[in-house]
Amino acid sequence: MAYLELNNIYKTYGEGENSTEVLSNINLTMDEGEFVAIVGFTGSGKTTLVNLINGLLQPTSGEVLFKGVPVTDTSHERGVIFQNYSLLPWLTVGQNIYMAVKEAFPKESKKVLMERVREYVAMVSLSPAINKRPKELSGGMRQRVAVARALAMNPEMIIMDEPLGALDALTRGNLQDEILNIWSQDKRTALLITNDVDEGIYMADRIIPLKPGPNATLGPEFKIDIERPRDKTAMNDNPVYKKTRNAIIEYLMDIGDERKTVSEVEYKLPELTPKSFVA
Amino acid sequence: MVLKKEKSMSTNFKQILAKLTPSIKKDGIMKSLKNTGITLLSILLFLGLWHMGSKALYNKEADYKIEKALTERGEEAAAAERACIESGDSSCQPNTLPSPSQVWASLKSLVADHHVISADKAAFAEKMAATNEKMIAAGKDPIVYTGRASFIDIVLTSIKTVFAGFLLALLIAVPIGIVIGLSPSLRSAFNWFIQIFKPVSPVVWYLLVFMIVKTLYIGDSSDNAFVISFISVGFCAMWATLVNTAMGVASVDKDYINVAKVLKLGTFQKVFKVILPSSLPLIFTGLRITLSVAWMVLIAIELLAQSQGLGLFVWEEFQNGANDSNAKIIVAMFVIGIIGFLLDRLMLAVQNMVSFNKNEMA
Numbered sequence: 001m002a003y004l005e006l007n008n009i010y011k012t013y014g015e016g017e018n019s020t021e022v023l024s025n026i027n028l029t030m031d032e033g034e035f036v037a038i039v040g041f042t043g044s045g046k047t048t049l050v051n052l053i054n055g056l057l058q059p060t061s062g063e064v065l066f067k068g069v070p071v072t073d074t075s076h077e078r079g080v081i082f083q084n085y086s087l088l089p090w091l092t093v094g095q096n097i098y099m100a101v102k103e104a105f106p107k108e109s110k111k112v113l114m115e116r117v118r119e120y121v122a123m124v125s126l127s128p129a130i131n132k133r134p135k136e137l138s139g140g141m142r143q144r145v146a147v148a149r150a151l152a153m154n155p156e157m158i159i160m161d162e163p164l165g166a167l168d169a170l171t172r173g174n175l176q177d178e179i180l181n182i183w184s185q186d187k188r189t190a191l192l193i194t195n196d197v198d199e200g201i202y203m204a205d206r207i208i209p210l211k212p213g214p215n216a217t218l219g220p221e222f223k224i225d226i227e228r229p230r231d232k233t234a235m236n237d238n239p240v241y242k243k244t245r246n247a248i249i250e251y252l253m254d255i256g257d258e259r260k261t262v263s264e265v266e267y268k269l270p271e272l273t274p275k276s277f278v279a
Numbered sequence: 280m281v282l283k284k285e286k287s288m289s290t291n292f293k294q295i296l297a298k299l300t301p302s303i304k305k306d307g308i309m310k311s312l313k314n315t316g317i318t319l320l321s322i323l324l325f326l327g328l329w330h331m332g333s334k335a336l337y338n339k340e341a342d343y344k345i346e347k348a349l350t351e352r353g354e355e356a357a358a359a360e361r362a363c364i365e366s367g368d369s370s371c372q373p374n375t376l377p378s379p380s381q382v383w384a385s386l387k388s389l390v391a392d393h394h395v396i397s398a399d400k401a402a403f404a405e406k407m408a409a410t411n412e413k414m415i416a417a418g419k420d421p422i423v424y425t426g427r428a429s430f431i432d433i434v435l436t437s438i439k440t441v442f443a444g445f446l447l448a449l450l451i452a453v454p455i456g457i458v459i460g461l462s463p464s465l466r467s468a469f470n471w472f473i474q475i476f477k478p479v480s481p482v483v484w485y486l487l488v489f490m491i492v493k494t495l496y497i498g499d500s501s502d503n504a505f506v507i508s509f510i511s512v513g514f515c516a517m518w519a520t521l522v523n524t525a526m527g528v529a530s531v532d533k534d535y536i537n538v539a540k541v542l543k544l545g546t547f548q549k550v551f552k553v554i555l556p557s558s559l560p561l562i563f564t565g566l567r568i569t570l571s572v573a574w575m576v577l578i579a580i581e582l583l584a585q586s587q588g589l590g591l592f593v594w595e596e597f598q599n600g601a602n603d604s605n606a607k608i609i610v611a612m613f614v615i616g617i618i619g620f621l622l623d624r625l626m627l628a629v630q631n632m633v634s635f636n637k638n639e640m641a
Contacts, residue, residue: 056537086535086538088557090557090559100542
């Protein structure tokens, strides 16, 4: 039995004539401890897919099975790192994480929970900022808080929705390493949604492209056979890396072109002449 | 082309300004001094215009009086009238917009009056202390001072009424607003109610409250003017808070709701830890509007309810028509304006204290 299974998922927004099918016929299986990356263009329905897996949305048809049980609601077993950090601005870093920890371990004493908060804040090296509010932090720091919040709940699976999309290249690289570090420590299952092919190759075991929506569906998977821990600089010369990267990019370019030709609808412009206000 | 020209003009202007005021540049203290100076100057200008305006009105009124005496009672009477006006005798002063100095004098007399009444009150309390003790011991109500209220007492009554009304509005509007905001069906159930009652005038609210309170107070001889006025003020002013609270609660950022769902917060936790904090800025904007509306409608309602506040004071002075009545009305006007301004500042400070995005609002 697979750890996570998506069977014939269709997701439609709206009803009747105004409905748009965002995702169609999505099939995916993940094993325990696997790191899978889904790469896609912006607006291709990536966030919808993530929300289906974490339980915020329900599929129109098809089913999401987590450890063999259909997903009907959110669960502490699946931690989510949102694209836009989603920290509560009126709480400090510590309070944001404490809120999550308290929900995940309701029976623990406050002292134990605070210890856990401090531990995870230290893990993302934000101890000096524990009493600051999200507004006072940089984008990278905020995303680290979001990472700490998701991990402090000790989820079995981490779902990341373009977690590093809004960050600069340097911060991005650092956070990638941090996330990989945490993931490799106790081999959690991880699903990463990204628009960066390099990020996917560096971090994941498998990369699956998401064909752009509407009617987005998953493309053929690419296995990344590069040994861990991976070295970013050395990887650039790795023939496997080069080959996989080229294959994925070629594939994405092709479907991009396909989309262009598909969307070449001729729009008839109405014939209008500017009204003259000078009598 | 036009843009360029404007730009060069504005830079020219800046250069000229810089030449004129070289020492002021980038100096915080000098800048604030300059601002204070401008404010003082505008106040002086306002007082000057007011003085000239009231003088013109005074002359017009005086001329009319003399003219009237001339046509009705002949030349001798006109001369007598003129002499009377010029002598400054209070019996024949033209009754018109008072000048700044008259208003200032009125303010001083009102304050002096307050001291007199306070002394009177203290003396009364001293005199009645022994008697009152006996009365309380005998289980009767003590005798209280029932002389007329001083201007300061009147202002304090008004402030008390406004805060009582504001508190009532807060206690009614915030909980209802939260409930309405949380439930779309309740929102549509309440919508007609809000839309119909929101634009109702303070006078009508007063009448409505009067009808109800009067019946509730049947057999009770105590003065219910205060109760009626603060309830009317509260009902009049609560709508802004109600609508803003409902809107704030209904429009919480979807990301925060998603966080609450992913963390699996219970309903209670979700409302108090996520929804309420995120709608606090809007709730406080509503409360700020409520307080200023409360202060504005207060005057009309006190007048109707015969509550010993500024509204009644203004109306009584107008009815009174004494020589310094007009000046007293203007004093009351300024006091009302200044207190309204201070209340608004107070709410702004509280609002800034509680809202998490103060940087954005500044």
